[in-house]
Amino acid sequence: MSYEWFVSLRYLRAKRKQTFISVISFISIAGVTLGVAALIVVLAVMTGFHDGVRQQILGNIPHVLIQKQGTEISDYPKAVEKALSSSPHVTAATPFVSKEAMLLSKRNVAAVNVKGIEQGNKIFRQKFLTQEDRDVQELLFDTAATMPGIIIGLDTATSLGIAVGESVNVIPPMFNITPFGMIPKMKPFRVVGIFSQRGGFLDTYFGYISLGQAQHFFDAENQATGIEIEVDSFDHANQVASELRQAFGYPYVVRSWEDMFGSFLSALKLEKLGLFIVLGIIVLVAAFNIATTLIMVVMEKHKDIAILKAIGATSKSVMKIFVLEGLIIGVLGTSLGTSLGLLFAKNADPIIKGLERMLGIRIFDQAVYGMDRFPSVVNPGDVVAVVAVALTISLLATIYPAWRAARMDPAEALRYD
Structure with missing residues (x-):
């Protein structure tokens, strides 16, 4: 293990007087977890509704229709x-x-x-x-x-x-x-x-x-x-x-099911994209928590950073320490969120039915939606997209605090200590 990894992991575990930083780190991980889980669950439900409506349309409608004008x-x-x-x-x-x-x-x-x-x-x-x-x-x-x-x-x-x-x-x-x-x-x-x-x-x-x-x-x-x-x-x-x-x-006319009903399904795809963007803001808010955590760590650890640079650590190594710390938070949050999201998405129907029995209310009316179960279909492409977006946002959130730590002057940081 390189010393950058060691220092990054050590900074995540706060001392007794730095408990607040540890709490902020936990909140950052929880924020990324909830954001990623919400994105995966909502995208799975939207995909399920999309596929359900498509199956309803194609129940009596051919995939392709040939007619003569x-x-x-x-x-x-x-x-x-x-x-x-x-x-x-x-x-x-x-x-x-x-x-x-x-x-x-x-x-x-x-x-x-x-x-x-x-x-x-x-x-x-x-x-x-x-x-x-x-x-x-x-x-x-x-x-x-x-x-x-x-x-x-x-x-x-x-x-x-x-x-x-x-x-x-x-x-x-x-x-x-x-x-x-x-x-x-x-x-x-x-x-x-x-x-x-x-x-x-x-x-x-x-x-x-x-x-x-x-x-x-x-x-x-x-x-x-x-x-x-x-x-x-x-x-x-x-x-x-x-x-x-x-x-x-000519004079034959050939139309696919998308030509006949594609506009309606396009509206569902647009709604899915809109929900992805809106819920992606949750991950973005969590990224601000990551940035806040790192800024506070940089302020708290200015002596340590100065000593590291004084004994030969390069600005690149110092920057790597804080980038790795932010990525650890992002990876932990994304991993937990992905696991939680997949768990809920793949068991959405029994979870909804369990809540209905426990609370005595009707959450999903099968007669209204014409579906015999709560629709939830996990698309691997959607999961990969959510993970990629979460990790990218987490990485971007680390750049400014890591850059400020790398620019710190050891003499200036130790002047009054």
Whole structure:
């Protein structure tokens, strides 16, 4: 161990008459600890909310959407094959037919987007309420059924006042010409399944029928409204969309999920950055405590510094002593804060539930946020950024006191002693 390290560690342990300096050092370490822990926990929670909202959006929304401007896609089987071969990140490509429609039942009306889908669509990965807990795909694509099936959301079912097994009339914005004039097109469907997508805000807008029924009912035989593309990771959506735009020229329109909902998620990212800056001020305040501690040590130890310089210590060594002392405080505070922050961030859900049981209050309402647990996702990049910022601020706080100690004149410091 070099003598600079030894002296730095020794200065952190105050003598009986210098207890106040030791208390200030402890407060500095505690300040850095709390600041780093708060940053890690808040960033983890914001990341969790961001990912939760993104999963809600992508529950019923494709990663990439291909449509044809102003018309339907007539040669959709070829387009599906072309999309599958366009990028190695594409895992599925499924055609669909959609049309806005009114659902009518028991004198209640609800507006939905009725979408015709194929078997194996991503929406079937969620849980459904069905009769006798039967498989919803089996019921929806049952060709022997007397009435075609439809899947609706819980909010829509509540608005219409219907349950599984009951019928609902689907009325698209289309008309039949009869001897009595134009009559709105209408067809009864049986509700074979009800889903409750997390978040609820997508439930109201979707109803699902089989692709064949949709093509026949909406006069779109052998046509598709668009093609839904699924990729191996939603982070690859923009890259896949760019590759698909090159493969599909005009009049095809290719949009990723970020193109459709990116502005909302960008607002969450901006809020996360703002919280990082605001909470970073806590670490900055702790850094002022570090600077204050070192200034007081320099004032208290002016004799020691003078003696060190008189026996041959260089200004660089003296400066190194106080820089190391500040870094020890910063590293201790950052290490403790990182450990504490990771502990809280990774156990946020049980901690919140424990506080709710102990205090008898509701801190996190799952029904409001549409999440089954308190969201907290630790991003290694965020942790590294917090540690780097904390150590950098701690280092910068040591420069001025260390510089003043290095400039001290031994003769001037010992003149009156």
